[in-house]
Amino acid sequence: MTEKLTNIEGLACPLPLPHNQRIVLGHGSGGRMSYDLISKVFLSALDNPILRIGDDAGTMFIPNNPSEPGCRLAISTDSHVVMPLFFPGGDIGRLAVCGTINDVAMLGADPQFLTAGFVLEEGLDVDILSRVVDSMRSATLEANVQIIAGDTKVVQNGKADGLYINTTGFGVIPPGVNISGTRAHPGDVVIISGTIGDHGIAVLAARGELKFETQIISDVAPLNGLVKTMLDTTKEIHVLRDPTRGGLATSLNEIAIQSKVGIKIYEDGIPVKLAVSAACEMLGFDPLYVANEGKLIAIVNKTYADQLLSAMKLHPFGTDAAIIGTVTADANEHVTLKTTFGTTRMVDMLSGEMLPRIC
Amino acid sequence: MKYISEYRDAHLVQAVMDEITRVIHRPWVIMEICGGQTHSIMKYGLDQLLPEDLELVHGPGCPVCVTSLEMIDKALAIATHPGVIFTSYGDMLRVPGSEGDLFSVRASGGDVRVVYSSLDAVKIAQENPSKQVVFFAIGFETTAPANAMSVIHAQNLGLENFSLLVSHVRVPPAMHAILESSTNRVQGFLAAGHVCTVMGYWEYGPIAQKYKVPVVVTGFEPLDIAQGILSAVKQLENGTHEVENAYARVVSYEGNQPAQRMINQVFEDCNQKWRGIGLIPSSGWQLKHEFRQFDATQRFNIQKITPAESPLCIAGQILQGLKKPYDCSVFAGQCTPEHPLGATMVSSEGACAAYYHYGRPT
Amino acid sequence: MCLAIPGKILEVYEANGLLMGKIDFGVVTREACLTYVPEAKVGDYTIIHVGFALNLIDEKEAMETLVLQKEISKQGMDA
Numbered sequence: 001m002t003e004k005l006t007n008i009e010g011l012a013c014p015l016p017l018p019h020n021q022r023i024v025l026g027h028g029s030g031g032r033m034s035y036d037l038i039s040k041v042f043l044s045a046l047d048n049p050i051l052r053i054g055d056d057a058g059t060m061f062i063p064n065n066p067s068e069p070g071c072r073l074a075i076s077t078d079s080h081v082v083m084p085l086f087f088p089g090g091d092i093g094r095l096a097v098c099g100t101i102n103d104v105a106m107l108g109a110d111p112q113f114l115t116a117g118f119v120l121e122e123g124l125d126v127d128i129l130s131r132v133v134d135s136m137r138s139a140t141l142e143a144n145v146q147i148i149a150g151d152t153k154v155v156q157n158g159k160a161d162g163l164y165i166n167t168t169g170f171g172v173i174p175p176g177v178n179i180s181g182t183r184a185h186p187g188d189v190v191i192i193s194g195t196i197g198d199h200g201i202a203v204l205a206a207r208g209e210l211k212f213e214t215q216i217i218s219d220v221a222p223l224n225g226l227v228k229t230m231l232d233t234t235k236e237i238h239v240l241r242d243p244t245r246g247g248l249a250t251s252l253n254e255i256a257i258q259s260k261v262g263i264k265i266y267e268d269g270i271p272v273k274l275a276v277s278a279a280c281e282m283l284g285f286d287p288l289y290v291a292n293e294g295k296l297i298a299i300v301n302k303t304y305a306d307q308l309l310s311a312m313k314l315h316p317f318g319t320d321a322a323i324i325g326t327v328t329a330d331a332n333e334h335v336t337l338k339t340t341f342g343t344t345r346m347v348d349m350l351s352g353e354m355l356p357r358i359c
Numbered sequence: 360m361k362y363i364s365e366y367r368d369a370h371l372v373q374a375v376m377d378e379i380t381r382v383i384h385r386p387w388v389i390m391e392i393c394g395g396q397t398h399s400i401m402k403y404g405l406d407q408l409l410p411e412d413l414e415l416v417h418g419p420g421c422p423v424c425v426t427s428l429e430m431i432d433k434a435l436a437i438a439t440h441p442g443v444i445f446t447s448y449g450d451m452l453r454v455p456g457s458e459g460d461l462f463s464v465r466a467s468g469g470d471v472r473v474v475y476s477s478l479d480a481v482k483i484a485q486e487n488p489s490k491q492v493v494f495f496a497i498g499f500e501t502t503a504p505a506n507a508m509s510v511i512h513a514q515n516l517g518l519e520n521f522s523l524l525v526s527h528v529r530v531p532p533a534m535h536a537i538l539e540s541s542t543n544r545v546q547g548f549l550a551a552g553h554v555c556t557v558m559g560y561w562e563y564g565p566i567a568q569k570y571k572v573p574v575v576v577t578g579f580e581p582l583d584i585a586q587g588i589l590s591a592v593k594q595l596e597n598g599t600h601e602v603e604n605a606y607a608r609v610v611s612y613e614g615n616q617p618a619q620r621m622i623n624q625v626f627e628d629c630n631q632k633w634r635g636i637g638l639i640p641s642s643g644w645q646l647k648h649e650f651r652q653f654d655a656t657q658r659f660n661i662q663k664i665t666p667a668e669s670p671l672c673i674a675g676q677i678l679q680g681l682k683k684p685y686d687c688s689v690f691a692g693q694c695t696p697e698h699p700l701g702a703t704m705v706s707s708e709g710a711c712a713a714y715y716h717y718g719r720p721t
Numbered sequence: 722m723c724l725a726i727p728g729k730i731l732e733v734y735e736a737n738g739l740l741m742g743k744i745d746f747g748v749v750t751r752e753a754c755l756t757y758v759p760e761a762k763v764g765d766y767t768i769i770h771v772g773f774a775l776n777l778i779d780e781k782e783a784m785e786t787l788v789l790q791k792e793i794s795k796q797g798m799d800a
Contacts, residue, residue: 334718
């Protein structure tokens with residue numbers, strides 16, 4: 001059957017964000033609303049060539065002249081806001097350390113140093129803070145990274161959910177490594193490092209509002225070791241991305257837009273744990289949009305795909321790695337999915353916040 | 360997953376699709392009533408496996424889409440009252456009212472909470488005795504037993520701070536309205552499997568007889584939908600117009616009697632406005648007189664509502680199967696899930712949202 | 722109207738005056754109200770919508786449907 005796809009024009013909303021519009025939770029969900037907010041409020045004001053690329057970390061040369069000897073750095077910052085603070089498989093501290101390590105590692109850099117800023121809510125139990133900081137220490141040891149600067153502020157009771165953490169990380173990009181969301185080429189192979197949706201479902205269950213129980217634990221993990229193993233195997237990795245908020249689907253859409261390509265994925269190839277599938281069925285969610293905190297997407301020259309996959313599967317954080325799709329030439333920058341029935345459908349970015357549905 | 364995975368078997372589905380192709384000899388138009396069926400068809404691309412002669416049109420079976428604009432505006436008005444905790448099923452939060460939605464009420468400081476079950480709303484009322492807890496009780500017949508139970512449960516617990524904003528819609532009157540329309544093209548129906556789980560399918564015999572249309576009770580998994588379509592096509596080719604049950608593992612002729620008794624205890628028929636379609640007589644349910652103290656519209660002083668629908672939205676024609684989303688001039692342009700002009704773009708079961716997310720040929 | 726999925730009843734109990742059950746959806750469990758399926762017992766499969774069991778699943782009917790479909794599928798492949 002020939003593939004008939006609609007030529008959907010104008011997927012970006014042409015209307016400007018009105019001045020009197022308030023921020024809603026959907027703006028933080030990682031999907032299209034977040035993307036629009038970042039484009040229309042932040043990037044339009046702070047525009048510069050480094051930010052414009054749109055990768056997980058910004059890169060620059062130190063000194064700022066590529067022809068002089070020096071090095072190329074990747075720098076990323078992330079603020080962590082999660083409820084509850086402790087969830088099966090992790091906590092806000094581990095998330096703060098791993099999240100930023102991963103963003104830096106997604107540029108192929110070796111993250112060595114982090115900073116950590118804390119906003120503490122008046123009344124927070126110091127024992128809770130100690131537990132969080134201990135967890136951050138464990139994560140830094142696991143990843144062989146050091147926190148070398150920090151800051152603390154306290155806000156009035158009610159102005160923060162216990163605590164918020166911002167981490168900034170940086171690392172040197174090794175010579176010969178050129179990884180960016182702009183580098184996906186038609187013919188490249190798309191690999192995911194493991195099962196999708198674990199973190200989002202674990203946190204949702206821990207939050208308790210929807211009152212379901214599951215054995216799923218968050219996958220939050222530092223991926224710099226896995227990335228190093230991958231780069232030791234081949235430098236022909238074009239894109240790395242960790243599909244956090246907004247899930248696999250949103251990250252693939254971002255890459256398609258950055259690289260001006262299409263991406264086709266295969267439903268049967270995408271690894272999902274049974275418990276995550278079951279929770280998504282119950283709530284009406286799609287695992288493609290559920291957050292991950294210990295997984296990465298790799299887009300690689302097809303000649304090296306099998307070799308890279310084998311190397312990933314030998315690493316503890318890549319045992320369930322799988323080839324899930326290919327990059328295609330598509331001026332519409334669509335991400336499509338071939339279903340188990342052989343039919344094809346679009347995979348859009350996450351829209352707003354994911355809500356449990358009754359329909 | 361038992362009772363799910365078996366009904367997603369690609370070989371079995373293809374075999375049924377092949378059979379449909381074998382038996383069909385003329386063009387037919389079939390309507391799947393339920394938004395959940397539309398969602399499944401779009402998600403799995405089942406329409407791409409059907410012969411060209413068969414056209415599926417998407418029915419008004421999305422309670423989120425058809426809840427009247429006036430009712431949404433009432434919800435927004437109540438949710439902004441100080442001292443109110445407004446509880447709702449998740450998919451209602453994004454439905455646009457005349458100005459804003461429940462999300463924007465929350466952003467402005469309103470206490471709006473998503474609940475998975477109506478009993479969770481009752482629990483919130485128990486835990487917050489100094490607040491008024493209002494539950495947005497919407498849905499088709501499928502959800503009515505759950506919404507009715509919240510009233511009885513709250514009554515048994517002696518709660519005085521719990522009330523419902525009710526907006527229930529019923530399938531049979533909607534089918535009558537569609538079939539009575541001079542522009543109707545629908546020749547057969549896939550009836551909503553989970554509505555029938557509650558109500559049975561005894562209500563559809565008179566409709567099938569009067570309008571000479573086959574009605575097949577159909578489930579939601581790909582194999583269920585394929586089987587439902589096959590049964591409907593066979594009837595159309597044979598010229599019969601009977602009610603058939605293609606979802607027998609869950610649906611019986613008489614339906615769930617305890618659930619129907621509860622519905623009859625708590626609710627009574629009323630005229631109902633359907634967003635995009637208009638008033639359909641006796642197509643809704645409201646709280647019976649003896650439960651009026653749980654009616655949020657009686658409890659709160661709501662200013663006169665003058666709903667203002669976007670003049671660009673053609674959701675009504677889409678819900679009746681007269682147009683497809685891509686026939687709309689603002690589809691995917693001014694109207695997107697982030698900036699929806701009508702309810703069919705908001706609910707994930709709405710045809711416009713399904714077409715936008717999953718993409719369909721022009 | 723229609724998001725209802727099958728689950729297996731693991732426990733049946735009363736809470737707050739309502740007949741409730743612990744339902745397994747495939748390694749995910751949640752409580753649901755069983756008032757509308759008073760004949761339900763542990764081990765039964767039921768269809769759950771917004772935290773309420775709407776009906777029990779008739780295993781015999783389910784099997785018949787699948788067997789019939791497998792027959793059609795085989796005939797199609799042999800043809």
